[in-house]
Amino acid sequence: MADSSLSYRKYVLGFAALVIVVVYVLRLFSLQLLSDDYRARADSNALMRRIQFPARGAITDRTGKLLVYNQPAYDIMVVMHEQDGVDTLGLCRSLGITREWYIKRMDEIRRTKGYSPYTQQVFMNQLSMEEFSNFQEKLFHFRGFYIQKRSIRQYSYPYAAHILGDVGEVSPNDIEADDYYRSGDYIGTQGVERSYERQLRGIKGSEILIRDVHGRIKGRYQDGRFDQKPIPGKNLTLSIDLELQKLGERLMQGKLGSIVAIEPSTGEILCMVTSPTYDPRTMVGRQRGKRHKELARDPMKPLLNRAIMGTYPPGSTFKTSQALTFLEEGIITPQTAFSCSRGFHYGRLTVRCHPHGAPLPLTPAIATSCNSYFCWGLYHMLNNRSHYHSTQEAMTTWKNYMVSMGFGYRLGVDLPSEARGMIPNAEYYDKHYKGSWNALTVIHISIGQAEITLTPLQIANLGATIANRGWFITPHIVKEVQDDTLASVYHKKRYTKVSRTHYETVIEGMARAVTGGTCRAAATSQYIVCGKTGTAQNRGFDHSAFMGFAPRDNPKIAIAVYVENGGYGAHFGVPIGALMMEQYINGHLSEASQHKADAFAARSINYGDYVR
Amino acid sequence: MEQQKSVFQSIDWFTILIYAALLAFGWMSICGACYEYGQPRDLLSLASFDTRTGMQLVWIGSSIVLGAIILLLDDRIFDTFAYFIYGALIILLFITPFLAHDIKGSLSWIKIGPFSFQSAEFAKFATALALAKFMSPYGFRLQGSVKNMAIAIGLMMLPMALIVMQKETGSALVYFSLFLMLYREGMPGFILFAGISAAAYVVIGLRFSEQLILSASTSLGEVLVMLMIVVFVIALIMIYCRPAALTGAGGIDPRNTRRPYSSALITSLGIFLPLMLGILAAGYFLFPLLSEHPLTLFGFTLRPFSLSPLLIALTVILALRLLWIGFASQVYRYAYIALFALASMTVFFSANILVDHLAPHQQKRIQVLLGLQDDPNGVGYNVIQAKIAIGSGGLEGKGFLNGTQTKLKYVPEQETDFIFCTVGEEQGFIGSTAVLVLFLLLMWRLIRVAERQPYTFGRVYGYCVFSIIFFHVLINIGMVLGLMPVIGIPLPFFSYGGSSLWGFTLLLFIFLRIDAGRSRYVRK
Incomplete structure (x- = not known):
């Protein structure tokens, strides 16, 4: 038989359950509705934005001879946060670098401006096809290392060096001046490569990939709905003969x-x-x-x-x-x-x-x-x-x-x-x-x-x-600039x-x-x-x-x-x-x-x- | 025959409805947690038996069958065979570690053919039955009977000890929840209060022990615990020693209650609490000065020093004073309260000493559990990832099968102990609140149904069910939300696995069957 003097205790217990649920709902409220921080952290967990570089515009002379074009090259990227405990020796061997160089380079990367251990940093750049294919076979051994396809400039003729100019990695000043650039991007540094940089560079695209806790790519975020295709750079026709x-x-x-x-x-x-x-x-x-x-030191100032x-x-x-x-x-x-x-x-x-x-x-x-x-x-x-x-x-x-x-x-x-x-x-x-x-x-x-x-x-x-x-x-x-007026x-x-x-x-x-x-x-x-x-x-x-x-x-x-x-x-x-x-x-x-x-x-x- | 017909009429359909809703929600969450990227999203492939979602469907289906079978049994067999069932399960628990395969250090899994099951999950309903049986005789009282209390606690502690031997500490802790049932059945609230506050001292004391305040002189944990003890003491005096509360209590002359009450209140609330706060305030204002310009008096240099010895001494003096009041006035409640204060301090300091003597990895685990150490890649990783997964759900969630954190395995144990993350991420605030409300409805309904039982057996069993579900929800969801220490116990009806689902189904449906039989005894 129920002891009536104790039956008030059902309210105590019921109230305890109610309090717990209310506290938890408030906690959910603060976690889910008051802060965007968790969503951002979830995205940085699961989403990886991969930049797709556009092909830089080609350059021809006034008669249509191709002077400058692109050739694929491969950058080796590293995510510091993920690369702990990598077989350094094996990595150095397959890239043909010394251990000292590796240590020095890692140190440099950590000291670059805007460095983040969670994003890809350039470890080595512009590997040729052969160098790259050698490394690619073993890539899966090296957690935290990635490959990024880039293109480098190729010149058909040994002439017109000063007119054509060249392309190099962006400087911190370039990044500050134009937020299109990220560390490791290329920019025209001399000649028409520099003066027509905006036309030649095109527009970078990006694809958003989904990766799991082990860093494996599992697919495209929302089937690529938010991906942006890169827009290739415009070709230039020079007036030179x-x-x-x-x-x-x-x-x-x-x-x-x-x-x-x-x-x-x-x-x-x-x-x-x-x-x-x-x-x-x-x-x-x-x-x-x-x-x-070498050229900069030459007294004839080439x-x-x-x-x-x-x-x-x-x-x-x-x-x-x-x-x-x-x-x-x-x-x-x-x-x-x-x-x-x-x-x-x-x-x-x-x-x-x-x-x-x-x-x-x-x-x-x-x-x-x-x-x-x-x-x-x-x-x-x-x-x-x-x-x-x-x-x-x-x-x-x-x-x-x-x-x-x-x-x-x-x-x-x-x-x-x-x-x-x-x-x-x-x-x-x-x-x-x-x-x-x-x-x-x-x-x-x-x-x-x-x-x-x-x-x-x-x-x-x-x-x-x-x-x-x-x-x-x-x-x-x-x-002439392709699809554009002078x-x-x-x-x-x-x-x-x-x-x-x-x-x-x-x-x-x-x-x-x-x-x-x-x-x-x-x-x-x-x-x-x-x-x-x-x-x-x-x-x-x-x-x-x-x-x-x-x-x-x-x-x-x-x-x-x-x-x-x-x-x-x-x-x-x-x-x-x-x-x-x-x-x-x-x-x-x-x-x-x-x-x-x-x-x-x-x-x-x-x-x-x-x-x- | 008449009763057979009435089972499905008198069954509590409301509870069944909540049960069904929880199962449905639970399966959706399992789908979210186990779904692999690129897998087809149609129902047929989700139900395929070679996936975990399909297997969970099997467990859900068999649970429903199990529930139906229980409803078809005679309700009296549970009463009759309660001790037999309890005994059988105790034997099973006892032999489990010898039969079990070591799974991540746990010795709780028994393998039969292709299936593994955890015997601990089935011991809950058996213990509930045994307790109900033990407490059901006419005239049984917990109050005032140390023997009854001891046997009831013994019935709880036996399976608990055996489960600890299986190295399933989390599952063992569940049995502590049965004190809630004992409370309803007459155990002094004082004991419950003392138990809960002891747990609070340990958790809060350890949580803040390393945090130094007042110019880094004093441990925040010690200050907080001492203040808590004094505040509890004052609250206990005001609740239990009011002259109004004492009238009618045995052997006390009502005329003799007013004087000790006012002197106890003046001592505690009027002198000791303000004194302690004053000391802290003095430290707050003076220590920064002292740490810059140490004061030298009579060749003795005064620097900021720890204030906790002072606070501890004051608490002890307060306890002794109350003890004196209790004996002098012969209102022994004051002495009990004094003992509570002293016991509280003993619990707190012995826990501290105990933790100091633990192996370093165990210490670390405790510290991480209490949020003392930030350890994003170790034990703390689970909690951080769980919060990220839930927090990223927002108001409406990312939608069924669209969660990224759970699906990409960022949350560990996401289909078992951390299943609530999937709810939070995919169903958002609305869905998670709905699940919490469902559990609240279930608990409220269990109280109601327990209270309408004509016999103690049904009521005790009902409160056991309530207590166990209460504890699981409190700990599991609290852990996922980062409010409770990480104790690995499943979320009822949600977590993946047949043992847990069958165990909870048995627990709940036996109660429903007992309840369905109440009409026989309805008094006109």
Whole structure:
């Protein structure tokens, strides 16, 4: 029989059960509804995001020759948290590395920025197919080690290294600047690889995989519903002509300097040679770092792209721009003649010139490259008080002409690290000479000396501007981006401050330089070449320069050749320029030209201990 | 014949309904826990016998048959054969370790043909029957009979000891739950209270023993336990020694109760508790200063020191004072309360000493169980992964067979002891709460049905069923939720395995059969 005095105890027990259940429901509430932490931890347990790298865009030349493409390579990844107790010796043996290297590498990984023991870190990169297949067989022994398929750049030809640039691992700065990148990703570091990185890289995809407690992949999360396919990078068509580039690099062997050729009507760069250069094919894979160090230490600076980073005195090639300025400003007419008695003499100042008939008007002055003529021209311009109130004002006007021709500022080529060169202005001289200067002080700028420096690209662009009779399109090296348009600056004409008729006058002078002046070596019966030599004085032996274009009507190519310490312009500049123009216009070299090219390729300049 | 007809009329269908719901929920959870990635999801392949889900269906089906058979038996045979059944199972428990194959250190599994079973799972209903039988004679009283108490406890402790010998400590602990039934049947609540508080001291004391407070001078565990003891003492005085509570208690002059009550309250609540809190507060404010600028007085340098000896001394003095009050006033309840306080301290310190003498791996296990040591890859791993699995379920869960943590084997023992993780992950807060509510309904119903039994036998058995299920739910779900130490016992009707399911089915259906027979005795 129930003892009625005890029956209250059923409530105690029932209440205890109720309390327990209420406490547990509250606990469930806090675990399941108050915190997202557990869901995140569950996902990081079970879900593994595997990045799928897109194929980087391929690069071809203007004729469709494949220059750069991808080849599969394999990165070995490690998840530190999982790799404890791995047979280190076996791993080292199958990867062909030493134990010391292994320990050092593991230590490096732990110290990298953003390191996490739970995510994949690059252990070794860019294994070739053979190295990889050797390792793959044994992969299952090594818990925590994974393989990631990557692609590395392959180069079909040993040319155009500076234009193409290269690809390397992202730096911490890159990661900070753009959160697209993760440690271990690749990024273009030089050349078009860098300037067209966004187009070339494509968009990374990812797949979300499900893994069990032992790290085994069990399938795709939600049948791949959240996977994203990688979008391949866009292919680039460069404006360079590989044959022309190849010839240029051959001709420049053993010399320091640069050749830049531009198609005047489009601003497309047909070749951009810098010498010395290197074979881009040696800069891939795991030897890249070592090779890069060697090149960086070379005193001849083979990593420097002299075509856009080298700034040189343009010498006499600059006289064309002076003639155009003086004509437009009405300082001279084509008929104006100046005297030249083996040079420009004023007081104690002498600018020397070579022997030729004098006095002479503009056209022969260009053809014979008379120093005196252009010194007088600048003298009359800067001292002309009916046009300008002061020397300063005249100087500013002069500077504006130079800038309109693309000097003094970066042209805006689609390659990284372009230099701007130097065009002095009135303020510069005011500061430099503390306000006491006149036309005679700065007279050397009229012949492309003194403070004036241009890049070979700017000299070539001067040629293109004259060929176009007064305008140019910003030079660029990429002709087409697959499924995309070029930036509008690479379509727009930029006019100089000089009118077309004056250009015709200068062109006449340049044509006569070829037919009977300093550029006779460039003459050919097949088309009319217009050219201008340059012999730029500097501390050492003179630089040899040539600027020209051809044919005279409907020009197809404008070119600048700059050979450091090459002596007279006619010595290296003119013949190399002539060969280049022949190659491009005819598509090949005549037999005689072939021999000439071989001879030039074999000629090297002894630079001794110059370090520049 | 008349009774035979009435069995299915008088059976408690409400309990059967809950039982069916729990079985269905349980099977779904087994599916979630055992499902392999890429396996087809249709019912036919889930029911295939070469999978664990299929096997569990076999166990569920056979349990239902077993339940039906029990309902068809005469209810009086349980009363009649109670001791016989108990004896048989004690023998089985005794021989089990000799027959058993060692499975992960446990000697509890007996193999018969292709099947293995755990004898311990069947000892629960047998013990419940024996207790019911022992306590059912007319006029049987627990109160005031040390002999009856001792025999009842002996009936519980015998299977418990044998199960400990099988190295199934978790299953053995279940028998402690039967004290709940004894409480309902008249055991002084004091004993239950003392038992529960002893367990609390040990758990809380160890849990916080390494945590130092007050400028790292004093163990938090000792402070907490001493405060708990004093608070319990005050509560006991207020419950059992109120003048109103004492009126009518044997041999006490009601006029003699007011004075000792007020002096006991003044001593404990008015002096000792404020004194202890004051000491702690002084430590809180002074020790930071002392640790920076130790004070030198008479060549003796004063630095922060442990306050626990002071607190312990105060607790002892309080106990002695109560003892004095008890004897002086002849209200011996004060003396019992004093003894409670002293016993509490003895339990706490002997547990501490015991743990210090355990082997290091056992110490570590205890510490991890109590959350003392973070050990994400060792014993603590289970609890962390269980919390992750449940926590990731959210409100609605990830859906049937869509859980990742359980399916990818992140949770160990997910189909047995940690089965509730699957519920949490796949059914979410809603589903887990539903399961808890189902268990609450079952327990509530068991109390109701037990209370309506016309004879003690049925009521005692009913409370045994209640107590056992209460303990399993308390420990199993509490462990999965990280609120209870990890003690490996199954969740009734959910955990994978035939022994557990059959054991609980027998336990429950015998009660239902006893209940169905009550109509015979209904008094008009």
